[in-house]
Amino acid sequence: MKQLLLVLVAACGWLYSAAPAQAQTPATTLAEVLPGRAVVKLRPGARVGQLAAALQQLQAGPLQQKFPRALAPSPKKPGSVELRTIYQFQYPPALAFGKVRQLLTATGAVEYVEPLYSRxxxxxxxxxxxxxxxxxxxxxxxxxxxxxxxxxxxxxxxxxxxxxxxxxxxxxxxxxxxxxxxxxxxxxxxxxxxxxxxxxxxxxxxxxxxxxxxxxxxxxxxxxxxxxxxxxxxxxxxxxxxxxxxxxxxxxxxxxxxxxxxxxxxxxxxxxxxxxxxxxxxxxxxxxxxxxxxxxxxxxxxxxxxxxxxxxxxxxxxxxxxxxxxxxxxxxxxxxxxxxxxxxxxxxxxxxxxxxxxxxxxxxxxxxxxxxxxxxxxxxxxxxxxxxxxxxxxxxxxxxxxxxxxxxxxxxxxxxxxxxxxxxxxxxxxxxxxxxxxxxxxEATTAQAVQVSHRLSQPYLLDTARLTLSVRNLLQPLPGLTLTVTSLTPQLLVTGGSPAAVGNLGLADTAQAVVALSLAPNTAPNTRAVLRCRFSAPGGFQDDHYITLALNPDYVVLTASDLHLTVTSRGNLGYEGLDSEIGASITYRNSPPLLSEGGLLVATGPTRVADRLRSLPAVGSDQDFFRQQPIRLLPAVGADQQARGVFQDSLPSQSAGRGIGARVRQRALAWAAPADREYAVVEYTLLNLAADTLRPLHAGLFMDWDVPDAGRNVAAWDSARALGYVRDVLRANLFAGVKLLQPATAPALAPSYYALDNAAPVTAPVALRDGFSTAEKFRTLSSGTTTRSAGGVAGTDVSHVVGAVLPALAPGDSVTVAFAVLAAPSLAQLQAAADAAQIRYGQWVLPARAAARTNNWQVYPNPTTGQLQVAVPAGVRPQEVELLDLTGRRVARWPWPAGQPTATLQVPAGSAGLYLLRLHHSAGQLTRKVQVQP
Incomplete structure (x- = not known):
């Protein structure tokens, strides 16, 4: 036991004695979430009453204004904030915070909803x-x-x-x-x-x-x-x-x-x-x-x-x-x-x-x-x-x-x-x-100093971005100020805008500088990068400021269609587990987030279920799947966007028999054609790494929808399409759901469906209010389609599991299951989208993959500094060429010169980075990755 020296002051002078040490704080002090307590900040112009229905649905306590006497923000103080619109409230501790955030965010009246922490x-x-x-x-x-x-x-x-x-x-x-x-x-x-x-x-x-x-x-x-x-x-x-x-x-x-x-x-x-x-x-x-x-x-x-x-x-x-x-x-x-x-x-x-x-x-x-x-x-x-x-x-x-x-x-x-x-x-x-x-x-009257803030053109650096630096002089004048930005992380490249002349800054003067950044190939997910911003001025002034950036987040968002879907590297949809800071949920035509939690379930028994979903309250969420290859957007053949990744759970021998031993290769696909804009496809290929045959074997998606008011949702099953869907009883203009896709060449899969009332009493066969146990998860996958609805007539907060019974899987064998995630303004349109997804998936599985082997068109020089030559083989009749960034956003478009086998393309200035070049032709499309250098 360490000790502290206790020094006593007495009339006769200094006295010393030893006293026991105070309890030592753990080496790494973690923020502790205060259960059942949260804060919400209203958007400008929003009213407290707009949250009343959501708070009632959450069984939350009344809102309490945290800082009613706070000083209002002032235009004379840039960066000052408004605290008077922040409110605290309490909610049932057993309720997942992701649901709290989702329901309040869906009102459109809040700027943020956050748990309270103890530090x-x-x-x-x-x-x-x-x-x-x-x-x-x-x-x-x-x-x-x-x-x-x-x-x-x-x-x-x-x-x-x-x-x-x-x-x-x-x-x-x-x-x-x-x-x-x-x-x-x-x-x-x-x-x-x-x-x-x-x-x-x-x-x-x-x-x-x-x-x-x-x-x-x-x-x-x-x-x-x-x-x-x-x-x-x-x-x-x-x-x-x-x-x-x-x-x-x-x-x-x-x-x-x-x-x-x-x-x-x-x-x-x-x-x-x-x-x-x-x-x-x-x-x-x-x-x-x-x-x-x-x-x-x-x-x-x-x-x-x-x-x-x-x-x-x-x-x-x-x-x-x-x-x-x-x-x-x-x-x-x-x-x-x-x-x-x-x-x-x-x-x-x-x-x-x-x-x-x-x-x-x-x-x-x-x-x-x-x-x-x-x-x-x-x-x-x-x-x-x-x-x-x-x-x-x-x-x-x-x-x-x-x-x-x-x-x-x-x-x-x-x-x-x-x-x-x-x-x-x-x-x-x-x-x-x-x-x-x-x-x-x-030196208070002679010191020189700058203050620096920054803004990145996108939340995370996926490929290329522009970093805007705002510089303010805080102390004595700084004539001839210059800025040099250097990356201290090999994976992050400064491709333009450094060094730069900032100019002459007097007291409180400001200036801006823009720096172009790009990501090196094969950068690991969630890499932390550091930029050093070195300011220099005549007379020996030098001041370094550092900026940290997140590279390659561990999820992708498919945005090619009207439905935007977040897919993570570990089997979740919408968000990374219960952390709604990581991911962008599911949205449809700029709607509020529609999914509070979602992800893959794989099971072979009531004690052997693999997932990264909510669990019992003492656990928080299960952490069965771990990443092997991060999910990444890749050039798509037969689709407008494609993402791929690999994850798996533990072998039974390494987890006291609780693991399954399945390696999962996931794909996510989206299309931009008018008939395909209301869905995205997620496909999972399961490989049995264990020594025993997996029998029975079930796989499905758990989806906790909020469409858009979680308190008035009902869940239902369309057996003709193997489509589970959720709607709001008060609004007939938004439906969301999941369809089991049948394989193009293999025998049909037997579907499963389980609708869940999230507020069901703990005596229900599956009750989420006291957690989601392994046995309950298996029940939702293995009960066929007997529980086909939830929410009643008035509606409540609902979830559902859409799954399939897969063939018995021998060691070393694999099997594929795929789902379409959908949203549409009406049930008829949702059903039409489900039908279109089945057709498109069948077309993609065989012909699109075969076409990938015959791509012999040429793009050169690659990398390029701005000009590209494109040549197509005989028999290909090009129509147009697009340049897309890795999120699927079109950067440039060129019509193909009629009757010509080649075309010269000029990439827009200032477009350094990694792109997809897509050639549209009479029989489909061809895609190739190109690097544009500054």
Whole structure:
């Protein structure tokens, strides 16, 4: 067990004793979803009443406006946000959040719907006997960050308040007593005297328990807030204990962790509270990995832009490169932790999101157990308040500087630490260097800095894209500014627009630069790429900013027809499992998302089912399928779009007999012809990798539709077409469904269908309200077509499973099953689309594949810089040629010169990247991939 050094101040001098360490936070702190709690933000002009029906269907509690007194956005503050349209609500915890999001999004009235997260405090004990055993020098970090020289220029001011969002405070500690900011406009009398909506918030606020006592609970991690407050704001020059970096700055305790059963984590509510109550600096020494949230970003942006507060956050305590929130959000000063020697802390996070570093090990600070006790602690939790204290000093000395300017000044006046051998491996990922308070205060009138934001022409980089950089000068003028963009990731290529002249930027001047990007062939899915944007100007100015991008997402969206279908690499449709941030659902003619969850089920018994769908509440979702080859859009023959990928589940021998051992080769197809615009086809070829014959064998699609109001849907079965469909009882203009496609040459497959009422009682044979068990999944596949309808007359929230009984599959053999996913304005049109899909699939299976072997037309040069020569063999009568990007969007079109065997095509300027060249001729079409170089 590690220990911490406890330092007691007594009349006879310094005394030392050892005390047990606090409980250690796990190495990687993950964001924890608060069950049954969510937030929704209304679109501009939308009304709360538009959500009433959806909330009733969800059995959700009433909407509660989170920030009714928030400051409105201002056109004078670009980037300021609206918080008054954000509402919180509760829903049954057993209900899948994907359904909640889907139902509210379908109203068309919301900007986003998100779960609420709990993010733990960052506390990591260190060796107490390293450099903390003497009465002098125990606050070594003050010397490292040049605090003494900084205090010669600014000792802070009691009017500058640092908000400490944490576990609470100890008001009676000798170094915190009297340092808290008092709200004399609201004395403790049971009334809200100042009308701010918080009763008796005289000495801070407990946002987690919603009361006026932000005192910490004793013991364990509850004392974290006292430790953080001491680093930033312990009283200086009082002849006792330590000196906070902020010197004369006050602190506002904002408790964000609950100590009552009714309370809940309130970190971002605490940030907004601090911003609304005059905090010029707010520190968040807490956070977690994952769960990136627009709501949380809105809260940060509001504090930083609307309220002009410097938000400082700890970068994390995991020895890895991580996106860590809130530190990785925009408008946050992200702080990494260093050892006493300025080397990166051995247990601390590094990232291109880090702005600067500060000491974070062996930090002596106030402790929560005694009014005259101190403790040496470690972690980025204690690097962040050092920077927050420095920001308080700068804001005291230069009140005219905005929050963005203060952040830029701190970042630009650091000391370079990359020359230290231990930091060489982290170049660019510890920010600009180690905090230097003296330089920040001395160079405020001479420093130069830019602020950079970016916008990509598409959410993910699939092939080519244009990156627009917006540059703003925050401090002194920058004449002759230039920009050079370099990719630090081999798979990402900068193909145009760098280097670029930005020009002469005075204070607050802005400029834009556009950079062309392309993706290298064979880039792995979900690759994380980094761009370095290096700004230079005469006089030696140089400033590097880093941009991270997601390459090759692990799904594709077929968009050739009116039905847009998301297909993932692991067998899901619509979204990746229950994560509705990954994927674009299914839409039809720009409708709201129509599917909240969908995907393949393969089963050979009540205990052997493979899928990536919802499971029991304690599990969340099953994770049986894993990717072997990511799904990718490929040149299509006989179709306008084709995507292919491979996934499989575990062998029975590797999964205690629960696995099936099926490798699945999936294809997804879409056509643009008028008769084919209301469906897409998904085909699965199952290969038996196990040692035993799979008998029986079932495969099907589970689809939880919302068409478009999930609360009034009915599900039904058209046995003549093996078509399961869903409609809304109130609106007769939208139908959606799935059809089992029969193979062109093999014996017909026996269909299966099971309609599900999602709100059915737990006594029903299949009840989704208490989860979707393996046995229930098998039942939906193996019950034939006996359960043909759900939803009754009035309609409810429904799902269905459309499947097939497949032939017994011997080891090494394979079998194929395919489905058409459809949507149409009427049942008759849906049925016609189902018939068209069967015909088209039969044509594609044999003739289209055979045609692929006879393609001997020529396209040259390939790669090309702009001009293409196309030659066709004798007997081919061309009509026109199209250039398509990999999403199927047409970039250019050329008519074929009549009677000629060749054609010369000029590709539009600025079209660098990978494309599909499609030749339409009298007997069909030919497609080839071409590379256009800048």
């Amino acid at each position: 733990p405090p960052l506390y990591q004990p260190n060796d107490p006997f390293a450099d903390s055993t003497r009465a002098t020098g125990v606050q070594y970090y003050l010397k490292n960050v040049r605090a003494y020289g900084g205090w010669d220029r600014s000792q802070g001011d009691s009017s500058v308040v640092i908000g400490i969002t944490d576990t609470g405070t100890r008001f009676t500690h000798q170094d915190l007593r009297g340092q808290d900011k008092r709200n004399y406009a609201d004395p403790v009398n049971g009334l809200d005297d100042d009308g701010d909506g918080f009763v008796d918030n005289f000495r801070g606020w407990d946002a987690a328990d919603n009361d006026n006592d932000p005192s910490t609970a004793t013991g364990g991690a509850n004392g974290h807030g006292v430790l953080v407050a001491g680093v930033a704001a312990a009283r200086a020059d009082n002849g006792r204990g330590i000196a906070g970096v902020g010197f004369k700055c006050r602190y506002l305790p904002i408790k964000i962790y609950a100590t009552t059963p009714a309370g809940t984590f309130a970190g971002y509510e605490g940030i907004v509270y601090g911003a609304d109550h005059g905090c010029k600096v707010i520190v968040a020494a807490w956070g977690g990995v994952g769960g990136k949230s627009r709501f949380e970003q809105d809260a940060i942006s509001y504090a930083a832009i609307n309220r002009d507060a410097v938000v400082v956050a700890a970068a994390g305590n995991t020895n890895a490169e991580l996106d860590f929130y809130p530190a990785s959000y925009e408008h946050v000063v992200s702080v990494a932790a260093l050892e006493r020697t300025d080397v990166k802390g051995s247990t601390n996070t590094y990232s291109y999101h880090v702005d600067l570093s500060a000491p974070g090990q062996q930090i002596l600070t106030t402790v929560y157990t005694h009014d005259s006790s101190y403790v040496a602690v470690g972690g980025s939790s204690f690097a962040a308040p050092i920077v927050a204290g420095a920001a308080g000093l700068v804001r005291s000395r230069y009140p005219q500087l905005s929050a963005a300017q203060v952040a830029a000044l701190l970042r630009r006046t650091t000391d370079n630490i990359y020359g230290i051998p231990g930091n060489a491996a982290y170049l660019g990922r510890l920010g600009t260097g180690r905090l230097n308070i003296k330089r920040a205060l001395a």
